[in-house]
Amino acid sequence: MTDEQRAWLILSGAFVSDRQLSRLLDACGSVEAAVNANSATLERAIPHETHRQSILQPDESWLARAAAWLAEPGHRIVCRRSVDYPALLAQIPDPPILIYVAGSVDCLHLPALAIVGSRNPTRGGVDNADRFAAQLGAAGFCIVSGLAYGIDSAAHRGALRSKAYTIAVLGHGIDRVYPRRNSQLAGDIVAGGAVISEFPFGCPPRREYFPLRNRLISGLSLATLVVEAATRSGSLITARLAGDQGRDIFAIPGSIHNPMARGCHKLLRQGATLVETPQDIIDEVAPQLDQLMQNAHETPQPEKLNKIQDKDYKLLIDALGFDPATSDEIARNSGLTIDQVSSMLLILELEGEIESLSGGKYSRMRSNARQ
Numbered sequence: 282m283t284d285e286q287r288a289w290l291i292l293s294g295a296f297v298s299d300r301q302l303s304r305l306l307d308a309c310g311s312v313e314a315a316v317n318a319n320s321a322t323l324e325r326a327i328p329h330e331t332h333r334q335s336i337l338q339p340d341e342s343w344l345a346r347a348a349a350w351l352a353e354p355g356h357r358i359v360c361r362r363s364v365d366y367p368a369l370l371a372q373i374p375d376p377p378i379l380i381y382v383a384g385s386v387d388c389l390h391l392p393a394l395a396i397v398g399s400r401n402p403t404r405g406g407v408d409n410a411d412r413f414a415a416q417l418g419a420a421g422f423c424i425v426s427g428l429a430y431g432i433d434s435a436a437h438r439g440a441l442r443s444k445a446y447t448i449a450v451l452g453h454g455i456d457r458v459y460p461r462r463n464s465q466l467a468g469d470i471v472a473g474g475a476v477i478s479e480f481p482f483g484c485p486p487r488r489e490y491f492p493l494r495n496r497l498i499s500g501l502s503l504a505t506l507v508v509e510a511a512t513r514s515g516s517l518i519t520a521r522l523a524g525d526q527g528r529d530i531f532a533i534p535g536s537i538h539n540p541m542a543r544g545c546h547k548l549l550r551q552g553a554t555l556v557e558t559p560q561d562i563i564d565e566v567a568p569q570l571d572q573l574m575q576n577a578h579e580t581p582q583p584e585k586l587n588k589i590q591d592k593d594y595k596l597l598i599d600a601l602g603f604d605p606a607t608s609d610e611i612a613r614n615s616g617l618t619i620d621q622v623s624s625m626l627l628i629l630e631l632e633g634e635i636e637s638l639s640g641g642k643y644s645r646m647r648s649n650a651r652q
Contacts, residue, residue: 293479359379360378374526394566395519397519417562426449428470450498452490504562506532530548605638
């Protein structure tokens with residue numbers, strides 16, 4: 282573990298907010314200097330004495346456990362000022378200063394959609410979550426959810442079934458799985474995406490943590506789809522947070538006799554967009570994707586977040602050809618990163634230049650392909 286990683290872990294364990302972190306780094310210049318600051322400097326930036334003491338006297342046994350976790354393959358911490366930090370997440374109010382990641386860091390930069398809903402859904406709700414996740418995943422979206430029973434689990438499984446990336450956001454430390462019966466699913470997600478958490482290593486699941494977790498689910502995503510939900514549920518909290526973050530909210534209508542449809546109907550009355558098919562969502566978010574691509578052209582990007590330029594599209598088209606290929610194969614053949622490839626594939630599909638096939642594969646459209 283490097284000195285910088287140790288410093289970020291200490292600040293994470295102290296529950297320092299993004300605002301407090303900014304004040305502290307402005308005063309100290311670096312994260313390493315921040316954790317070695319004197320009491321007076323810490324007091325000006327961090328009002329809570331308990332949090333300051335966690336920095337002045339960090340728990341060395343906790344740091345050792347966190348360091349051991351970090352040494353395992355596929356385990357990373359992504360800090361607030363790192364180029365690996367998800368751009369959409371950085372835009373929300375008070376984003377986490379650090380996220381723990383088990384799995385792929387690249388999938389944090391893919392165009393993502395959140396799918397959430399009841400822990401006790403109907404059979405139809407499970408089928409809808411699975412189908413929407415599979416088809417949206419095949420179209421190039423990363424599917425984000427919370428690893429809970431019911432709709433969350435169905436969304437993760439649907440994405441995995443279509444060989445798409447999926448992200449599970451936890452409401453506790455990343456060294457455990459809750460609910461425990463989803464341990465196998467969590468392992469599958471790590472292999473086909475990422476499991477992430479903002480909560481310090483070893484932190485148990487608590488009721489008050491899950492609304493905080495929900496803001497990350499919506500914050501990572503271009504939009505949030507609620508499949509089924511009661512009128513008082515965590516899914517509606519996620520939808521409200523999505524609205525507060527300026528993100529789109531979609532809801533699937535249901536029978537007036539289904540209590541799990543009432544939350545969706547409430548959202549629809551409040552202005553959420555009614556959707557019946559995955560294509561409805563793709564059509565709605567297409568302008569946002571165009572804006573993201575325009576920003577990629579106009580804004581200088583550090584290191585791995587390179588600009589996607591016309592020459593990159595040519596590399597992708599040349600690598601794709603007319604034989605079906607997966608996004609991983611296209612990335613390997615073109616030399617582009619998987620996040621570049623997934624974003625461009627979605628744009629090209631919306632423009633009618635390629636088509637998505639079963640098994641997560643893509644093929645060039647013979648009549649419209651670029652020359």
